[in-house]
Amino acid sequence: MATEVLIAAEHLTRFFGHTCAVKGVSFRLAKGEVLGFLGPNGAGKTTTMRMLTGNLAPSAGRISVAGIDLLDSPRQAKARIGYLPEQPPLYRELTVQEYLRYCAHLNRVPGRELGRAVDQAQARCGLTEVRRRLIGNLSKGFQQRVGIAQAILHNPAVVILDEPTVGLDPIQIREIRALIRELGENHGIILSTHILPEVQATCSRVQIMHRGQLVFSATLAELQEQMITQSLILGCQAPPDLHTLEAMPGIERVTPLAAGRFRLAFTGDNPAEALAARAAAEGWRLRELSPEQRSLEQIFVELTTREPDAEAA
Amino acid sequence: MMIFTIAARELRSLFLSPLAWSVLAVVQFILAYLFLAQVDNFMTLQPQLVGLEGAPGVTDLIAAPLLGDAAIVLLLVTPLITMRILSEERRNGTLSLLFSAPVSMTEIVLGKYLGLLGFFFILLAMLVAMPVSLLAGTPLDLGKLTAGVLGLGLLLAAFCAAGLYMSSLTEQPTVAAISTFGLLLLLWIIDWAGKGGDEVSGLLHYLSLLRHYEPLLRGLVHSTDVLYYLLFIIIFLGLSIRRLDADRLSH
Numbered sequence: 001m002a003t004e005v006l007i008a009a010e011h012l013t014r015f016f017g018h019t020c021a022v023k024g025v026s027f028r029l030a031k032g033e034v035l036g037f038l039g040p041n042g043a044g045k046t047t048t049m050r051m052l053t054g055n056l057a058p059s060a061g062r063i064s065v066a067g068i069d070l071l072d073s074p075r076q077a078k079a080r081i082g083y084l085p086e087q088p089p090l091y092r093e094l095t096v097q098e099y100l101r102y103c104a105h106l107n108r109v110p111g112r113e114l115g116r117a118v119d120q121a122q123a124r125c126g127l128t129e130v131r132r133r134l135i136g137n138l139s140k141g142f143q144q145r146v147g148i149a150q151a152i153l154h155n156p157a158v159v160i161l162d163e164p165t166v167g168l169d170p171i172q173i174r175e176i177r178a179l180i181r182e183l184g185e186n187h188g189i190i191l192s193t194h195i196l197p198e199v200q201a202t203c204s205r206v207q208i209m210h211r212g213q214l215v216f217s218a219t220l221a222e223l224q225e226q227m228i229t230q231s232l233i234l235g236c237q238a239p240p241d242l243h244t245l246e247a248m249p250g251i252e253r254v255t256p257l258a259a260g261r262f263r264l265a266f267t268g269d270n271p272a273e274a275l276a277a278r279a280a281a282e283g284w285r286l287r288e289l290s291p292e293q294r295s296l297e298q299i300f301v302e303l304t305t306r307e308p309d310a311e312a313a
Numbered sequence: 314m315m316i317f318t319i320a321a322r323e324l325r326s327l328f329l330s331p332l333a334w335s336v337l338a339v340v341q342f343i344l345a346y347l348f349l350a351q352v353d354n355f356m357t358l359q360p361q362l363v364g365l366e367g368a369p370g371v372t373d374l375i376a377a378p379l380l381g382d383a384a385i386v387l388l389l390v391t392p393l394i395t396m397r398i399l400s401e402e403r404r405n406g407t408l409s410l411l412f413s414a415p416v417s418m419t420e421i422v423l424g425k426y427l428g429l430l431g432f433f434f435i436l437l438a439m440l441v442a443m444p445v446s447l448l449a450g451t452p453l454d455l456g457k458l459t460a461g462v463l464g465l466g467l468l469l470a471a472f473c474a475a476g477l478y479m480s481s482l483t484e485q486p487t488v489a490a491i492s493t494f495g496l497l498l499l500l501w502i503i504d505w506a507g508k509g510g511d512e513v514s515g516l517l518h519y520l521s522l523l524r525h526y527e528p529l530l531r532g533l534v535h536s537t538d539v540l541y542y543l544l545f546i547i548i549f550l551g552l553s554i555r556r557l558d559a560d561r562l563s564h
């Protein structure tokens with residue numbers, strides 16, 4: 001399957017003075033993907049996004065947007081990107097419509113299409129009713145939507161959203177997430193967040209950043225598999241001995257837990273059925289047999305708390 | 314094209330704030346007062362001047378002093394208008410809207426600059442209307458007046474370029490205003506030091522904003538003076554572009 005690569009970032013590195021905020025980050029974004037950048041504060045998400053949008057020059061590395069090199073031809077590349085920074089870039093003294101018209105001009109939307117583009121962006125982001133209001137008088141949620149409208153106005157191939165749901169109430173968050181999923185159908189989207197459920201709710205792929213490096217990358221389907229990790233908890237009233245369990249097909253490792261419980265790490269097919277059959281046949285008096293769920297949170301915490309003070313010195 | 318889009322937005326935002334209006338009103342009020350004072354002055358002097366060979370005319374006695382005074386008033390006021398042009402965008406994070414759009418740094422700076430010029434063009438037009446209104450009752454030396462207005466226009470354009478650069482350096486509009494004012498005042502009075510005829514004082518004399526303005530007020534258009542202002546503008550605009558580029562590169 002030939003998927004259109006919208007963003008190809010290679011070995012992106014960015015220094016601020018002597019500190020390295022982003023270190024050799026490489027990834028690709030295909031059309032129709034919603035890529036979530038997950039990471040604790042200070043991981044380098046914003047810095048990466050600012051490099052992707054031409055707001056910050058990388059210290060090293062290359063970025064191409066829909067095949068156009070961002071550093072060589074910034075104009076053509078930037079025309080294909082819509083960006084919502086951490087702080088929405090809004091002129092408070094303008095009305096929503098005035099502001100969006102200005103953004104459309106800035107992004108070189110041709111005069112004929114301008115009115116339609118503005119109307120469409122307003123409609124998509126639910127701004128039609130407030131289009132004559134001053135941006136400064138809108139609530140935070142609406143301001144955020146104006147920021148998103150600005151990013152999708154010129155129908156860019158890639159939309160980059162930096163923490164798009166920060167500071168919103170739960171209902172607004174749901175609306176924005178729905179909007180993002182909808183946009184994801186015919187754009188490529190990158191969003192950053194430090195909220196884990198957000199990734200599961202909106203993204204098709206997730207990359208975890210930590211200390212400026214990409215430490216994990218998986219599609220959500222792969223993640224789902226990872227989360228139902230390859231281990232089972234077995235609990236019996238009359239437990240068999242360790243060797244019996246270890247000898248079973250597919251079982252990698254057996255860790256005895258307290259009170260007749262074991263953690264069975266396995267490879268390949270889930271041996272739950274075989275275990276249950278065996279338990280019934282041999283009278284282990286089965287009490288518990290459950291797949292051990294690792295949450296995204298666990299993966300996240302594992303990855304981001306590893307070697308916590310490697311760089312502290 | 315993009316330059317005009319940015320300039321128009323800039324001008325619009327300026328006039329949406331009370332600052333621009335109050336600056337226009339206060340400047341116009343003060344200059345109108347000065348203008349009327351000059352007219353009054355001229356009325357009392359006129360009987361003595363009648364019949365004098367080569368006596369100064371209306372243009373010399375009313376228009377030139379008005380333009381001269383206007384330069385001082387505007388030196389005080391320009392920083393208030395230029396201060397927020399980039400610093401506020403930096404503080405509010407709106408600069409990234411421009412940086413992410415397919416627009417070059419040069420277009421951003423020129424657009425902003427053109428917006429400022431637009432404002433000061435309006436101010437200048439209101440100012441010039443006063444001496445021109447005398448045409449209803451008396452002939453004016455239009456050549457001299459034009460030279461003076463050109464001079465004030467160039468001076469204002471130079472003020473704006475310096476203000477734009479100062480605004481690109483900081484996030485605080487007030488800091489931008491104060492440093493612009495300091496810079497302009499320094500360049501205004503820089504030739505006060507060294508009254509001797511040595512090289513240093515020659516250089517200071519050349520650097521002075523005021524020294525290049527005086528001949529124009531007297532109706533003398535020298536290319537060196539015009540060139541000085543153009544150079545001044547180009548240098549500060551160039552520095553502003555570099556400063557914005559540096560935002561992307563370092564820190």
Ligand SMILES: Nc1ncnc2c1ncn2[C@@H]1O[C@H](COP(=O)(O)OP(=O)(O)O)[C@@H](O)[C@H]1O
Pocket residue numbers: 016020021039040041042043044045046047048564
């Ligand atoms: N303009 C800057 N100057 C110096 N350091 C910066 C700057 N911007 C970001 N950093 C540093 O880079 C690191 C990554 O920051 P950032 O990309 O904002 O993280 P995130 O968005 O993941 O929270 C942080 O340690 C931060 O202090």
Ligand SMILES: [Mg+2]
Pocket residue numbers: 042045046047086
């Ligand atoms: Mg961030």
